[in-house]
Amino acid sequence: MVEQATAFKVKKVEKSRVNQLDPENIVFGTLFTDHMLVADCIDGVWQTPEILPYGDIAYNPALASLHYGQSIFEGMKAFRNVADEVVMFRPEENFKRFNISAERMCMTPVPEDIFLGGLNEVLKLDAAWVPKGEDNSLYLRPFMFASDVYLGVRPSYNYRFMIIMSPAGKYYSEPPKVKIETEFIRAAAGGVGYAKCAGNYAASLYPAKLAQEQGYTQLLWTDAETHTKFEESGTMNVFFVKDGKLITPKTSTTILKGITRDSLITIAKDLGYEVFEQDVYVKDIVDGIRDGSVTEVFGAGTAVVVSPFSGIGFEGEDIALPAINSSSVSSILKENLDGIRKGQIADTHKWVYKV
Ligand SMILES: *Cc1c(COP(=O)(O)O)cnc(C)c1O
Numbered sequence: 044m045v046e047q048a049t050a051f052k053v054k055k056v057e058k059s060r061v062n063q064l065d066p067e068n069i070v071f072g073t074l075f076t077d078h079m080l081v082a083d084c085i086d087g088v089w090q091t092p093e094i095l096p097y098g099d100i101a102y103n104p105a106l107a108s109l110h111y112g113q114s115i116f117e118g119m120k121a122f123r124n125v126a127d128e129v130v131m132f133r134p135e136e137n138f139k140r141f142n143i144s145a146e147r148m149c150m151t152p153v154p155e156d157i158f159l160g161g162l163n164e165v166l167k168l169d170a171a172w173v174p175k176g177e178d179n180s181l182y183l184r185p186f187m188f189a190s191d192v193y194l195g196v197r198p199s200y201n202y203r204f205m206i207i208m209s210p211a212g213k214y215y216s217e218p219p220k221v222k223i224e225t226e227f228i229r230a231a232a233g234g235v236g237y238a239k240c241a242g243n244y245a246a247s248l249y250p251a252k253l254a255q256e257q258g259y260t261q262l263l264w265t266d267a268e269t270h271t272k273f274e275e276s277g278t279m280n281v282f283f284v285k286d287g288k289l290i291t292p293k294t295s296t297t298i299l300k301g302i303t304r305d306s307l308i309t310i311a312k313d314l315g316y317e318v319f320e321q322d323v324y325v326k327d328i329v330d331g332i333r334d335g336s337v338t339e340v341f342g343a344g345t346a347v348v349v350s351p352f353s354g355i356g357f358e359g360e361d362i363a364l365p366a367i368n369s370s371s372v373s374s375i376l377k378e379n380l381d382g383i384r385k386g387q388i389a390d391t392h393k394w395v396y397k398v
């Protein structure tokens with residue numbers, strides 16, 4: 044899978060900081076590994092990628108990405124499997140999605156040997172940072188931004204691609220309570236909802252803050268036109284269990300195509316569940332929770348893996364969901380996904396990549 048055609052210029056740290064990592068006490072996104080990858084694209088030509096000690100980067104105040112937001116990212120994880128090897132999960136899918144985001148933002152695509160080869164190189168170098176322990180992983184953040192020094196509005200000629208890595212533990216300490224959002228929108232048809240671009244997250248902060256002030260952890264977005272159909276949650280796709288069947292909104296240009304979503308659909312089908320990718324109406328789900336036919340609502344994404352919701356808020360009312368146990372569909376799917384990643388369950392779809 045990973046071509047290694049590219050040579051990487053490597054400058055190693057003099058002394059590792061890995062002793063700062065306490066696998067029992069990981070705070071997401073605060074500690075970074077010893078090294079980072081930097082690759083510049085100058086006038087359409089990718090320069091030799093460098094692996095450098097993690098640290099600050101200098102920027103010019105007229106840096107294009109700061110003003111007009113040409114900036115995209117990916118979120119992925121490396122794990123330690125039962126044989127203590129470092130593995131990544133479906134990294135080609137992140138690579139493909141990254142360049143789909145790049146195309147939408149009018150940015151130069153990143154070559155495979157820099158994206159996947161680069162991940163492989165930094166991971167080999169910082170393998171000691173991949174923490175052991177259930178629910179622990181090393182979060183990988185490839186990203187790219189416009190690096191022209193220019194204030195005119197046009198696509199940048201120059202880009203910087205980077206990879207940074209940060210140890211991660213469990214995302215939510217307790218099941219989130221989510222609010223069905225019927226006023227603000229995340230994405231509209233023809234917009235950029237399917238791209239992992241920086242601006243999508245900036246735009247979501249204000250409605251999320253209002254929801255948090257009302258006591259919710261997260262938002263459940265509905266469609267921009269009618270607010271009657273579910274789309275997805277903050278950085279997760281969303282699934283519903285109704286009469287034992289798995290239902291998730293079908294993807295469109297307004298929904299980020301999650302790799303976790305795709306993996307769970309495949310696993311569920313392998314396990315014999317009926318899976319429906321379709322329009323999911325708010326009313327049907329709210330009625331279903333009330334009459335007991337909808338038993339689970341959960342988010343799915345790299346950061347949270349599988350995250351069952353404790354309840355949902357709709358039009359000012361809180362509707363509780365039944366508690367999850369080990370025979371809940373979300374628990375079974377998570378166990379299978381974790382099992383494949385950790386090498387305890389056969390990887391029949393060739394999803395696991397050994398670094
Ligand atoms: C990243 C992301 C997801 C989940 O995608 P995964 O590939 O499963 O991590 C879902 N929705 C949004 C908005 C995201 O940014």
